[in-house]
Amino acid sequence: MSNITVCARFRPLSSKERKDNSDSVCIRSKDTETFIFKDEKEEESTFSFDRVFYEESVQADVYEFLALPIVRDGFILYEADAVMGVNGTIITYGQTGAGKTYCMEGPCILECDEQKKGLLPRVVDGLFECISYADESTKYTIKLSMVEVYMEKVRDLLDLTKDNIQIKENKVQEILLSGVTEITVSDPEEALQSLSVRHKVA
Numbered sequence: 001m002s003n004i005t006v007c008a009r010f011r012p013l014s015s016k017e018r019k020d021n022s023d024s025v026c027i028r029s030k031d032t033e034t035f036i037f038k039d040e041k042e043e044e045s046t047f048s049f050d051r052v053f054y055e056e057s058v059q060a061d062v063y064e065f066l067a068l069p070i071v072r073d074g075f076i077l078y079e080a081d082a083v084m085g086v087n088g089t090i091i092t093y094g095q096t097g098a099g100k101t102y103c104m105e106g107p108c109i110l111e112c113d114e115q116k117k118g119l120l121p122r123v124v125d126g127l128f129e130c131i132s133y134a135d136e137s138t139k140y141t142i143k144l145s146m147v148e149v150y151m152e153k154v155r156d157l158l159d160l161t162k163d164n165i166q167i168k169e170n171k172v173q174e175i176l177l178s179g180v181t182e183i184t185v186s187d188p189e190e191a192l193q194s195l196s197v198r199h200k201v202a
């Protein structure tokens with residue numbers, strides 16, 4: 001099985017798009033992995049992904065398929081219960097207004113509608129839930145950093161004076177952001193509070 005999962009998600013038309021009649025839906029579902037796209041010349045092309053989330057899909061579907069395996073892989077236990085954390089990355093890609101922020105955050109990060117909350121708050125809850133099941137003798141530290149990559153430059157969103165963070169690799173081939181701010185968080189609320197601060201500084 002591949003280490004990379006690629007999905008497509010379609011959002012519903014907005015009320016403005018519906019009202020203006022300016023946009024029409026040009027895809028048709030074939031199944032949960034394949035859709036058919038009809039271009040302006042009415043020619044059809046078929047596209048397949050690991051999973052296609054159609055407009056009726058909900059945030060929990062996306063989390064369970066895409067993010068939950070990554071959260072769990074971070075907590076794989078092996079001999080002597082040492083944690084063999086596997087690094088994970090989730091990337092959203094798409095044109096402006098496609099729904100990237102909605103998928104990642106939902107309508108907001110703090111005190112969000114339970115059904116609409118996005119990947120970020122769900123991953124945070126998932127991580128702390130995994131920890132709560134762990135052996136009591138195991139101690140965890142969770143640290144949070146937040147950066148923006150823009151025009152080839154990495155900027156620390158938790159300390160805007162650090163506007164050119166260097167990406168480095170250490171001897172054990174871990175990728176590091178040199179000097180990036182790390183906040184230690186002890187529960188989901190604290191983590192989400194810190195993540196939402198980014199909106200005030202960015």
Ligand SMILES: Nc1ncnc2c1ncn2[C@@H]1O[C@H](COP(=O)(O)OP(=O)(O)OP(=O)(O)O)[C@@H](O)[C@H]1O
Pocket residue numbers: 010011012014094095096097098099100101102103107
């Ligand atoms: N799956 C969805 N269900 C309902 N509404 C959605 C969905 N996806 C996106 N939207 C809505 O569509 C609008 C645009 O989405 P969003 O802001 O997430 O786009 P974006 O890709 O982050 O855009 P930009 O690149 O401009 O920041 C928002 O009003 C959002 O609430």
